[in-house]
Amino acid sequence: xxxxxxxxREENEIIIIKTSGYLNNVGGxxxxxxxxxxxxxxxxxxxLDLENSKVVNSIGVSILIEIIEKxxxxxxxxxxxxxxxxxxxxxxxMGISSYSELYESEDEALTGILS
Amino acid sequence: xxxxxSDQLEYYLNSLGELGEVLIDSSEPNSVGKGLLxxxxxxxxxxxxxxxxxxxxxxxxxxxxxxxxxxxxxxxPPQSIKEELKxxxxxxxxxxxxxxxxxGALKENIDELKTKIIVPLFHKSLLIGMLCIxxxxxxxxFSETEIKLLQIIGNHLTKALYxxxxxxxxxxxxxxxxxxxxxxxTLFDISLAISSVLDIxxxxxxxxxxxxxxxxxxxxxxxxxxKNSPILKPSASFNWDDQSFLLSSKLEVFIKINKSxxxxxxxxxxxxxxxxxxxxxxxxxxxxxVKNSVLGYMILCNKETRKGIIDFSxxxxxxxxxLCNQAAVALDNARLFKDINEAKQFNESILGSIATGVLTINxxxxxxxxxxxxxxxxKQNKEKLIGNHYMYLFEKDQNxxxxxxxxxxxSKTKAEINLPFLTASKxxxxxxxVSPRTDQNLKTLGSVIAIEDITDISKVKNxxxxxxxxxxxxxxxxxxxxxxxxxxxxEVTILFSDIRGFTSMSEKMEAEEVVKTLNEYFSDMIDIVFxxxxxxxxxxxxxxxxxxxxxxxxxxxxxxxxxxxIEMQKKxxxxxxxxxxxGLFPIQVGIGLNKGLVVSGNIGSRDMMDYTxxxxxxxxxxxxxxxxxxxxxxxxxxxxxxxxxxxxxxxxTPIKVKGKEKKVEIYKLIDxxxxxx
Numbered sequence: 125x126x127x128x129x130x131x132x133r134e135e136n137e138i139i140i141i142k143t144s145g146y147l148n149n150v151g152g153x154x155x156x157x158x159x160x161x162x163x164x165x166x167x168x169x170x171x172l173d174l175e176n177s178k179v180v181n182s183i184g185v186s187i188l189i190e191i192i193e194k195x196x197x198x199x200x201x202x203x204x205x206x207x208x209x210x211x212x213x214x215x216x217x218m219g220i221s222s223y224s225e226l227y228e229s230e231d232e233a234l235t236g237i238l239s
Numbered sequence: 240x241x242x243x244x245s246d247q248l249e250y251y252l253n254s255l256g257e258l259g260e261v262l263i264d265s266s267e268p269n270s271v272g273k274g275l276l277x278x279x280x281x282x283x284x285x286x287x288x289x290x291x292x293x294x295x296x297x298x299x300x301x302x303x304x305x306x307x308x309x310x311x312x313x314x315x316p317p318q319s320i321k322e323e324l325k326x327x328x329x330x331x332x333x334x335x336x337x338x339x340x341x342x343g344a345l346k347e348n349i350d351e352l353k354t355k356i357i358v359p360l361f362h363k364s365l366l367i368g369m370l371c372i373x374x375x376x377x378x379x380x381f382s383e384t385e386i387k388l389l390q391i392i393g394n395h396l397t398k399a400l401y402x403x404x405x406x407x408x409x410x411x412x413x414x415x416x417x418x419x420x421x422x423x424x425t426l427f428d429i430s431l432a433i434s435s436v437l438d439i440x441x442x443x444x445x446x447x448x449x450x451x452x453x454x455x456x457x458x459x460x461x462x463x464x465x466k467n468s469p470i471l472k473p474s475a476s477f478n479w480d481d482q483s484f485l486l487s488s489k490l491e492v493f494i495k496i497n498k499s500x501x502x503x504x505x506x507x508x509x510x511x512x513x514x515x516x517x518x519x520x521x522x523x524x525x526x527x528x529v530k531n532s533v534l535g536y537m538i539l540c541n542k543e544t545r546k547g548i549i550d551f552s553x554x555x556x557x558x559x560x561x562l563c564n565q566a567a568v569a570l571d572n573a574r575l576f577k578d579i580n581e582a583k584q585f586n587e588s589i590l591g592s593i594a595t596g597v598l599t600i601n602x603x604x605x606x607x608x609x610x611x612x613x614x615x616x617x618k619q620n621k622e623k624l625i626g627n628h629y630m631y632l633f634e635k636d637q638n639x640x641x642x643x644x645x646x647x648x649x650s651k652t653k654a655e656i657n658l659p660f661l662t663a664s665k666x667x668x669x670x671x672x673v674s675p676r677t678d679q680n681l682k683t684l685g686s687v688i689a690i691e692d693i694t695d696i697s698k699v700k701n702x703x704x705x706x707x708x709x710x711x712x713x714x715x716x717x718x719x720x721x722x723x724x725x726x727x728x729x730e731v732t733i734l735f736s737d738i739r740g741f742t743s744m745s746e747k748m749e750a751e752e753v754v755k756t757l758n759e760y761f762s763d764m765i766d767i768v769f770x771x772x773x774x775x776x777x778x779x780x781x782x783x784x785x786x787x788x789x790x791x792x793x794x795x796x797x798x799x800x801x802x803x804x805i806e807m808q809k810k811x812x813x814x815x816x817x818x819x820x821x822g823l824f825p826i827q828v829g830i831g832l833n834k835g836l837v838v839s840g841n842i843g844s845r846d847m848m849d850y851t852x853x854x855x856x857x858x859x860x861x862x863x864x865x866x867x868x869x870x871x872x873x874x875x876x877x878x879x880x881x882x883x884x885x886x887x888x889x890x891x892t893p894i895k896v897k898g899k900e901k902k903v904e905i906y907k908l909i910d911x912x913x914x915x916x
Binding site: 145146148149150178179180181182183186187210213214217218219 | 413414417418420421424428448449451452453454455456457477478543544545
């Protein structure tokens, strides 16, 4: 679990980023770089598949908050699915779930992010 | 008031109205700054200006909003800036490029804006920022009204920014509280894990992952001591690839931790052996301690912040110690559970491997455990037995129910042997013991029932006790390898005895007397047979057939066979002397012995089996018996060859027997009546 990796794909104008590894400073920066690059291309909707990121720290969360703020400026949205219970709990406690959406599945996320 | 002044006043009032709208509509500092700056510059007819913010925590100046500035990064303020601005608090500064109290990056920015007026933004004594305005349109000087207006806008801006600082502060505090909540939740989750996760590896990983996350560490390791070794082995790791280092509990840091029971922080400035060994600079370590025993250690590395890696703090050590204390209890529980499970499995494997059936009954009389042997003996599967009440299970065996009740009542072990066991089948015979089941305080928790299935043993006994002595039966039951009932060829010595003239004798006797005579005769003879461990093969009329060497072979089979014959003749002499006293006919017996190969085995069904021997050897033995006259013991050559040195013999003329072409050599035992055997 030492390397943090991303897989990026696009579906119906939605950027889906599948992560693997510890969502910390390093992981968060990689996500934000990827998001900002897509924002520059005009993309507004982002989904994070966190199935393979079972651990997150508050630095990772603060980077996600920055991405959310950036997306709010362009009326974009950030959502997540396949969250480990501990990650979902951390997102809720850190308040991140009030500004972004937590989905149960990819299908639900793909529909929900555009509504 | 002339028209120009009136228009000017209306314009300024409109500007103040817009100011209110900007303040109400804007939701965050950037938009307030941007809106207010645009409004201000428009109102006082200037094209350049900026709002600078002072961050009192970082002591850095940043640009909140600007018009006419190229670079908008953060920078350090001049040393004397606060003091200089304090001098004109609630006033303004007419800035000259020649002013020396401003320097560095701030001066570059201010000069770039061609700043003329600086309005300090103070909330009480707290410097929040400053509003800088460039030259007025067409180089005109600012009017007093415009300056006044600038100060009014500055005051509103101060209030707005102070509010945002407060909001930001509240947000930061909320974030800190959330982090504290997360810490508490993590501690709570670990305490829940104590009762839910009992797999040591899973639990170790869960606790480590959570600790790494909550402490913003980049990686973590849980170390536990190897059995009987000072080596500390990673029992869980997170984000830690290189585990090639060898750590010993003899390392000073571990000795110190064990002694004090407290963890430690290693900063970048320190270069301890632990840091060198694991190739990390910033480490926090805490012991997993239960009572006075250290189960292991948790090591985390590199505390992350947005600005890079920093040293762990004492607050981090407090949190990690709390996590480790919880973790140690959880791991100790899991270890105890594992030990109990292993002990249970060990007990079960022992119970499973023994032939004795064992059932345990709880305090309400329900069966709560059985071993494999018990299910075999009772002939019911485990699922059917567990939870069943013993009174239902043993309802066909009331004596067993009484034993259980008596054992419970008296708190004593009760045992019975050779019990019929109708619960299993009509044929089942068991040895049974019932013992009270107690806890460590000797409180009765039910009973333990041990059942030994002796059905087969009983059958064997019943089968053989008619044929062999108790000693032989016991020998057979004690060593299965000796018991070959399936049929085999073996060498035996066979003894036949027959009462001479019994048929004509019995014709002169009452039937009852015949039976009585035969019973007394056979009783005495069979006692002698069993004394010499002979196998009584058959009683046909007045004839007796005894085998030596089957089912158990011994070196002295032939000697014992001959000894039996001698003692039988001697006993008959005693019987006859008694019979003579009562006026009865004497019994005269001839005995023949042969030795050779026979086929031996159980012949018949399982319930009606007959152990016997068949073959020529048997036939010749019978013929020799027929040839023997009253009081004679006639033996074949094979018998003679075996025991010729032990007794006295007379070789007789070979005889012709049925089924044999050649005449058979025979010998007569002589001078045996005086032998003391």
